[in-house]
Amino acid sequence: MNIEATIAFIRTSGNEPVLRRQGVRDDEGKWQATGEPCQFKQVMAAVVFGLDVLDPGLNQQWMDRLQTKHKINPKQDGAVLRFLAKYYAMGRLQASNLFWEFDWITERLKTELL
Numbered sequence: 001m002n003i004e005a006t007i008a009f010i011r012t013s014g015n016e017p018v019l020r021r022q023g024v025r026d027d028e029g030k031w032q033a034t035g036e037p038c039q040f041k042q043v044m045a046a047v048v049f050g051l052d053v054l055d056p057g058l059n060q061q062w063m064d065r066l067q068t069k070h071k072i073n074p075k076q077d078g079a080v081l082r083f084l085a086k087y088y089a090m091g092r093l094q095a096s097n098l099f100w101e102f103d104w105i106t107e108r109l110k111t112e113l114l
Helices: 041-054 056-068 079-085 097-113
Strands: 087-090 093-096
Touching: 041 056, 041 097, 056 097, 079 097, 087 097, 093 097
Parallel strands: none
Antiparallel strands: 087 093
């Protein structure tokens, strides 16, 4: 399977937004929200919550990551959803934990599939 031909990876120079809700940078270089909905939210949720079917081994790695790195008990009712809904800043980009965990998962999936 040629994953590069199947998935269109977004390439940017860093001067334009990747997410349509990011808008434009202010004088301090921070992205300003546009009020637009995230165009990737359903895709991110589908990958994150479908991981147990897509790749059970990676799903277990992610469950372990939630417990060790984030101190989340995935078996506790609603714990994962509450965690994914929180926002976290990394560098100049602030995004939900859903985004950051989707990034972690897809990097591993990309490595496995390439």
